[in-house]
Amino acid sequence: MLSLSLILFVWSLYLMIFDMSFFFEFGLVMINSSSVVMTLLVDWMSMLFMSFVLFISCVVIYYSDEYMGGDLNINRFISLVVMFVFSMVLLIISPNLISILLGWDGLGLVSYCLVIYYQNVKSYNAGMLTALSNRIGDVALLMSIAWMLNYGSWSYIFYLEELKGDYYMNIITFLILLAAMTKSAQIPFSSWLPAAMAAPTPVSSLVHSSTLVTAGVYLLIRFNFSFGDSLMYFLLFISSMTMFMSGLGASFEFDLKKIIALSTLSQLGLMMSILALGGYKLAFFHLLVHALFKALLFMCAGNVIHNLFNCQDIRYMGGLVSSMPLTCVYLNICNLSLCGLPFLSGFYSKDLIVEVMSMGYLNIYVYFIFYLSIGLTVCYSFRLVYYTCVGDFNFFSLNVLSERNYVMLKGMSGLILLVIVMGSVLSWLMFFYPYVIILPFYMKVMTLFSILLGVFVGYEMSKFSLSYFNLSMAFYKTSWFLASMWNLPIISTHGINYYPVMMGSLLYKNLDQGWFEYFGAQKAYLSLVKSSKLSQIFFNNNIKLFFILLVMWLMVLMLF
Amino acid sequence: MKLYKIMFFNMMVMGTIIATSSYSWFSMWMGLEINLLSIIPLMSTQKNSLSSESAIKYFVTQALASLILLMAAIMMMLINEFITPLVNYHFLMIMNSALLTKLGAAPFHFWFPEVMEGLTWLNCMIMLTWQKIAPMTLIMNNSMNPTFSTLIIISCLLTSAMMVFNQISLRKILTFSSINHIAWMISTTMMSSSSWLIYFAVYCLINMNIIMIFKMTNTFYLKQINNIINTNKTIKFSYMMNFLSLGGLPPFIGFLPKWIVINWLVNNNMYTIATTMIILTLIMLYVYMRITFSSMLLNHNEPKIIKLKINKMAINTINFMTLFSLITCTLIFNLL
Numbered sequence: 001m002l003s004l005s006l007i008l009f010v011w012s013l014y015l016m017i018f019d020m021s022f023f024f025e026f027g028l029v030m031i032n033s034s035s036v037v038m039t040l041l042v043d044w045m046s047m048l049f050m051s052f053v054l055f056i057s058c059v060v061i062y063y064s065d066e067y068m069g070g071d072l073n074i075n076r077f078i079s080l081v082v083m084f085v086f087s088m089v090l091l092i093i094s095p096n097l098i099s100i101l102l103g104w105d106g107l108g109l110v111s112y113c114l115v116i117y118y119q120n121v122k123s124y125n126a127g128m129l130t131a132l133s134n135r136i137g138d139v140a141l142l143m144s145i146a147w148m149l150n151y152g153s154w155s156y157i158f159y160l161e162e163l164k165g166d167y168y169m170n171i172i173t174f175l176i177l178l179a180a181m182t183k184s185a186q187i188p189f190s191s192w193l194p195a196a197m198a199a200p201t202p203v204s205s206l207v208h209s210s211t212l213v214t215a216g217v218y219l220l221i222r223f224n225f226s227f228g229d230s231l232m233y234f235l236l237f238i239s240s241m242t243m244f245m246s247g248l249g250a251s252f253e254f255d256l257k258k259i260i261a262l263s264t265l266s267q268l269g270l271m272m273s274i275l276a277l278g279g280y281k282l283a284f285f286h287l288l289v290h291a292l293f294k295a296l297l298f299m300c301a302g303n304v305i306h307n308l309f310n311c312q313d314i315r316y317m318g319g320l321v322s323s324m325p326l327t328c329v330y331l332n333i334c335n336l337s338l339c340g341l342p343f344l345s346g347f348y349s350k351d352l353i354v355e356v357m358s359m360g361y362l363n364i365y366v367y368f369i370f371y372l373s374i375g376l377t378v379c380y381s382f383r384l385v386y387y388t389c390v391g392d393f394n395f396f397s398l399n400v401l402s403e404r405n406y407v408m409l410k411g412m413s414g415l416i417l418l419v420i421v422m423g424s425v426l427s428w429l430m431f432f433y434p435y436v437i438i439l440p441f442y443m444k445v446m447t448l449f450s451i452l453l454g455v456f457v458g459y460e461m462s463k464f465s466l467s468y469f470n471l472s473m474a475f476y477k478t479s480w481f482l483a484s485m486w487n488l489p490i491i492s493t494h495g496i497n498y499y500p501v502m503m504g505s506l507l508y509k510n511l512d513q514g515w516f517e518y519f520g521a522q523k524a525y526l527s528l529v530k531s532s533k534l535s536q537i538f539f540n541n542n543i544k545l546f547f548i549l550l551v552m553w554l555m556v557l558m559l560f
Numbered sequence: 561m562k563l564y565k566i567m568f569f570n571m572m573v574m575g576t577i578i579a580t581s582s583y584s585w586f587s588m589w590m591g592l593e594i595n596l597l598s599i600i601p602l603m604s605t606q607k608n609s610l611s612s613e614s615a616i617k618y619f620v621t622q623a624l625a626s627l628i629l630l631m632a633a634i635m636m637m638l639i640n641e642f643i644t645p646l647v648n649y650h651f652l653m654i655m656n657s658a659l660l661t662k663l664g665a666a667p668f669h670f671w672f673p674e675v676m677e678g679l680t681w682l683n684c685m686i687m688l689t690w691q692k693i694a695p696m697t698l699i700m701n702n703s704m705n706p707t708f709s710t711l712i713i714i715s716c717l718l719t720s721a722m723m724v725f726n727q728i729s730l731r732k733i734l735t736f737s738s739i740n741h742i743a744w745m746i747s748t749t750m751m752s753s754s755s756w757l758i759y760f761a762v763y764c765l766i767n768m769n770i771i772m773i774f775k776m777t778n779t780f781y782l783k784q785i786n787n788i789i790n791t792n793k794t795i796k797f798s799y800m801m802n803f804l805s806l807g808g809l810p811p812f813i814g815f816l817p818k819w820i821v822i823n824w825l826v827n828n829n830m831y832t833i834a835t836t837m838i839i840l841t842l843i844m845l846y847v848y849m850r851i852t853f854s855s856m857l858l859n860h861n862e863p864k865i866i867k868l869k870i871n872k873m874a875i876n877t878i879n880f881m882t883l884f885s886l887i888t889c890t891l892i893f894n895l896l
Contacts, residue, residue, distance in 0.1 A: 528843065532725040538670065543617060546670035547624065553657060553667075554628060557650050 001061070005054035012047030016429065023095075025155075034152050039096040041157065045284065046093045049218065052288050053092070053210045056295045056415070057085040063299055063411030064202035067306055077117065081206065084110040088211040092218065095157035097145050104141055104179075104215065108134040111212050115199045123198035129493060133192040137182030137216070144175035160226040169226055176223050177231060184216030184268045187242045191489035193265050194249075197257040201302030204257060208264040209295035214287050217271045221287075224280045236276035236362075240369045243269025245486055247376030251383060251461070252483030256301050256312045259384055262485075263338060264294055266377060273370070274353045277360060285430055286349040289423050293334040293346060296415045300331040303408055304388065307401050314387040321389045323401040328389045330412055335381040337419055339451060340374065345423025350374070352427070354447050355437045371450045378454025383462040564601065571598035572690070579694040585633035589626060592662065592694055596622045599691070603683050614678030621661065621671040628658040649705055656702055663695040664735075665742050666716035673723075676735045681775035684731055688738045688771075689764040692745075700749045700756065709750055710833055716743035717840035724847050728782040730774060733847065734767070737806065740844050744821055744837065751824045759817035766806045766814055769882050773799055773875070785851060786859040795872065798879040800852040805883055807845035813886045 015021060021043030028036045061081060068074050087106025094100050108131060116127035148154050150168050163169040180186075185193040193213065197204055207213065220235075227235070243266050250262035267290045275283040304320060304327060305312055321328040337346035357370055403409065473479070481487065538545065572595050579591025596619065603615040632655040639648060657668065664672035676684055716739050724736035741763050748756040774780075777788040789796045805812035818841075825834040 528722060528725045531722045535719070535722055536726060539674070543620070543671065543674065546668075547620075549670075550624065550628075550657075550661060550668060554654055557654050557657070560650065 001054050001058035005051045005058060008047050008051035008054065011042075012044045012051060013429070015042070015047060016044035034149055034154075036098060037096060037153070037155065038094070038099050039155055040093050041095040042093065045221075048288065049092050049210075049284075050089055052291055053085060053088055055418075056210045056291060057081065057206055059411050059414045060202045060206045060295065060299070062414070063205075063302070063408050064200070066405055066407035067202055067302055068200060073117075077114075077200070080110055080113055080117075081203065084114065084203075084206065084211060088215065091215055095155055095222065097141065097148055097154040097156055100219070101138075101141055101145065104183075105138055107183075107212050107215055108138060111196070111199075111207060114203045114207070115196050117200055117203070118198065125493075126192075126195035126198040130192040130196045133182055133185075133189045133492065136189065137179035140175040140178040140182070144172045144179070147172050147175070156223070160223065164226045165228065170228060170231075173223060173226050173228070173231060176219060177227075177235060180216035180220045180223075181238065182216070183219070184213050184272065185242075185265055186216075186238050186269070186272060187245065187488070189492065190242060190246065190265060190485060191492045194253075194255075194258045194261045194485070195489065197255070197261050201257065201298060201305060204261070205295050205298030205302065208261060208298060210291035213264060213268055214271075214291065217268060217275065217283060217287055220272070220275055221280045221284050224275055224278075232276045232278075236273055236366065239269045239272030239276060240366060240373075241269075242266075243273060243373040244369050244376070245488075247373045247380065248482045249485045250380040251376060251458070252479050253380075254313055254315055256305065256314050256317070256384075256388070257298075258312075259314070259380060260294070260297055260301055263297075263377065263380065264290075266373060267294070267338070270350070270353065270370075270373065273366075274357065277357060277362070279353065279356055281430060282349070282353050282356060285426060286353060288426060289345050289349045290338075292415060292422055293337045293419045296330060296412060296419050297334040297338065299408070299412045299415070300327050300334065303327045303405065303412070304331075306405065306408070308395055308399070311395065314384065316395045317388040317393075318391040319389075319393040320401070323393075324403050326403055326409060327412075330416055331389065332385060333416065334419060335385060337423075339378045339381050339454070340447070341451070343424070345419055345421065345426075348423035348427040351447060352435060352437075355439060355444075356435065358439055358443050358446070359437060371446060374447065375450040375454035375457070378451050379458035379461070382455050382458035386459055386462050568598040568601045571595075572602065572686075576690065576694045580697040585629075585637075588698055589630050589633065592622075592626055592629070592698075595691075595694060596626065599686065602686070603679060605680065608678070608680075610678035611680070611683075612678075614675040617671055618675045621675075625658045625661040628661075629655060632658060652702055653705065653708060656699060656704055656708065659695045659699050659702075660712060663692060663699070663742060664739065665712055665746065666719040666739055667712070669716075669719065669739055672739065673732045673735045676731045677729060679731070681731075681771050684734065685768060685771045685775075688734060688767055692738075692742070692760065696745060696749065696756070696760070699746070700753055704746075704750065706750070709746055713743045713747050713833065714836060714840075716740065716746070717837060721840050721843035724844065730780055730782060730785070730851075733782075733851070734770070737844060737848075738767075740841060744818065744841075747825065747833065747837065748821055751828060755817070755820045755824060758820060762813055762817045763806075765882050766802055769878050770799075770802050770806065772878075782851065782854075786855045787861060787863065788855075790860065790862045792872065795875055795879070796856070798876070798883060800856055801883050802879065803848040803852050804845075807848040808841065809845070811887060812883050816886050 021041065024040040024042070026038040028038060030036070061078060064074075064077070064081070068077055071077065084107065087103045087110060089103070090106065091100055091103030094103065111134070112127050112131040115130050116123050145154060147168055148156065151159050151163070156172075159169065182189045193208075196207065199207065246262040246265035246269065250259045250266065253259045253262060267286070271283045271286050271290070274286070304317065304324065307324065308316065333344065337344040340347045340350035342351075354370055354374065357366070484490070575591045575593070575595030575598060577591070578594060579588050582588050582591060600615050600619050603618065604612045632651050636648070636651045636655070639651070661668040676687060679687065720736040720740040720743070724733055724740075727733050727736065741759075745756055745759055745763075748759055773788070777784075779785055779788050789799065801812065805814035808814045808818040822834050822838070825831075825837075
């Protein structure tokens with residue numbers, strides 16, 4: 001897998017430099033002059049993404065050899081992960097909606113299997129939430145396949161720019177957007193992403209860096225040529241809200257993995273919003289860089305959790321820097337890279353995105369929500385560092401903390417170099433000529449300012465010690481609301497479950513078994529029987545009556 | 561079979577043909593009278609006193625209707641000589657009322673179940689099928705007032721739906737079902753005669769099929785239907801499907817004429833009457849299903865002594881034709 005990844009990387013460089021793309025098409029069947037084909041698109045984008053995915057998955061599999069070492073079903077686990085990566089690869093290289101659906105559904109199914117890997121009620125619930133949320137996206141994709149039939153082929157790549165603004169294309173792009181929103185956990189569908197943390201940590205590392213959640217972004221990157229203005233505004237609003245919401249949520253969360261998951265969500269929002277602003281290359285750039293440091297971040301978290309007997313609550317941690325120095329160093333590098341500290345890899349993508357956004361002439365809402373979210377990213381990152389790495393150790397007094405798990409460390413070390421340098425490397429590779437950024441000084445340092453503000457707030461808000469009043473507890477209900485992702489988990493579990501079922505039982509009781517039964521079927525039957533009995537009276541000695549009626553009718557007709 | 565019945569049967573057929581193919585109202589009336597006078601001897605049997613009662617009832621009713629018809633024709637002739645713009649609609653309505661009485665359409669239907677109740681199944685079949693032809697074609701010659709015809713249609717549907725609900729006599733059920741179908745046929749006469757022909761042909765086919773089995777098994781009441789042809793499940797099943805076909809359920813041939821009628825009505829923007837017809841016919845369908853279900857699903861007994869001797873091949877063939885001809889025709893025409 002590693003060698004394949006390197007080969008693909010070199011190939012992508014080749015394709016990038018010569019600006020080429022290969023297109024393979026295998027015709028399967030022809031239905032009503034619409035050809036169903038299996039298509040492979042080999043251009044620099046898919047090759048680069050695939051090389052990243054393969055590299056990260058190879059590191060993760062290596063890592064999980066030790067992390068899942070004592071597990072009985074490790075073979076099943078590894079094969080699931082491989083299937084997962086395979087579906088992702090299928091999704092990446094196919095520019096055809098039907099073959100995308102293969103990868104897309106494969107991702108949904110295997111992610112369900114992985115989330116419920118630890119078989120308990122919590123992970124079953126999380127898995128069901130994940131699977132059903134993603135199912136909405138599957139349905140949207142299926143519907144867009146149905147609409148695509150109008151064009152005679154499902155290779156969308158040919159129709160994107162030609163048919164932009166077409167009515168059918170609008171519907172298709174809307175459905176694709178819906179699918180991508182579910183996969184990338186944008187706002188109405190965000191609740192599954194933290195819930196999916198019930199999966200084993202290596203899976204989280206793989207899922208939240210480069211595979212599952214980025215599938216939506218990747219699909220939108222492919223489709224972005226055909227988006228209309230209103231759809232872009234919609235996407236911008238939704239994704240910026242997601243970015244802001246998850247940043248806030250992460251600042252109040254105490255579960256180590258959930259914090260990182262929410263930060264992933266925030267970064268996804270960032271990618272989506274810059275995509276909505278038109279910078280699809282920037283979104284792709286951030287996607288790749290983010291994949292690297294987020295994978296490593298999760299692996300560090302996994303190492304910590306592994307050493308603390310699977311305890312994920314960050315309030316138990318602290319002072320780990322003295323016992324697990326290398327892990328903490330990696331964690332810090334990733335965190336700082338995530339914050340966009342200059343000259344780490346995250347800086348190159350994030351700074352560019354924010355500056356391109358500042359160069360645009362959008363409204364003040366977009367401007368501030370970007371900077372607020374960047375500040376929040378720094379805030380929760382430093383809060384995480386405060387809770388885990390420094391201070392006192394708050395776990396059991398009897399414990400074993402060591403960094404003897406060399407396999408995991410080796411796996412993590414495979415990524416660290418890339419986390420540091422890949423941002424700059426990719427920025428030099430992907431952008432042949434530099435972006436022209438012209439900004440006033442204060443707007444230029446706005447990023448740095450918001451980062452510093454985030455550091456301050458993140459440290460101050462989370463300070464705690466014995467008999468110390470935690471500041472966020474002063475606004476307990478507000479914190480609760482913000483920490484629970486603006487009630488999204490409640491809406492997407494209780495809201496779509498309890499209320500419809502309740503409504504159904506009410507309707508069933510009052511209508512089906514009540515009014516409709518009485519005034520519907522029974523009443524119709526009874527009234528028919530009654531009227532039938534009534535009209536049967538006419539048939540007693542009727543012939544005379546009938547003749548009289550007939551003659552009288554004729555008289556009436558004659559008279560008038 | 562008595563020899564004179566052959567003669568009267570031929571006379572009856574001829575009367576209808578005279579009525580339908582003649583050019584003047586007088587000869588039309590003549591045809592109707594020949595038809596009436598020759599069906600009376602066909603009805604009466606020595607073994608059953610009810611039959612002569614119903615024959616008398618039928619005779620009086622039809623004679624009165626013929627009288628009115630003749631009177632209306634003469635008066636129209638006297639007043640405006642059938643010149644179209646001058647035609648008095650009242651006289652036309654009188655004429656149509658007379659014809660509808662002959663037909664047994666709803667407000668003039670009171671004689672119909674009474675007469676039917678006393679007849680044998682073969683006579684019933686003649687009454688339900690052949691006796692409809694002459695009045696119906698004559699109605700088609702008159703241009704009926706749309707309001708009047710709509711009233712007739714709705715009253716036909718309502719009466720048949722209401723009355724059939726409490727009946728246990730199969731002859732009465734078939735009578736009211738016939739009134740129901742008359743409503744549909746009258747709606748076709750408003751628009752196209754060819755669709756009337758299709759409707760009538762299909763109706764006759766299904767009705768003949770149903771009545772043949774009733775005649776073979778001597779079944780007159782709803783309860784008896786549980787006991788018939790229980791020895792042969794295939795025939796019973798396909799026979800019961802005929803009722804669904806009569807009700808106009810889609811895969812069967814009975815759906816085709818209703819489909820054509822609805823199509824015509826919708827094309828002529830008569831949505832309301834089409835909807836009313838469909839909804840009121842549902843009640844008829846309910847009754848057909850009541851006949852079918854109780855005998856097929858709820859109640860079952862198999863006599864060991866009485867074995868029905870029927871020509872399975874013929875019945876199966878006719879059943880197959882009436883049930884699946886829509887499907888087979890569609891397939892054949894699509895394949896060709």
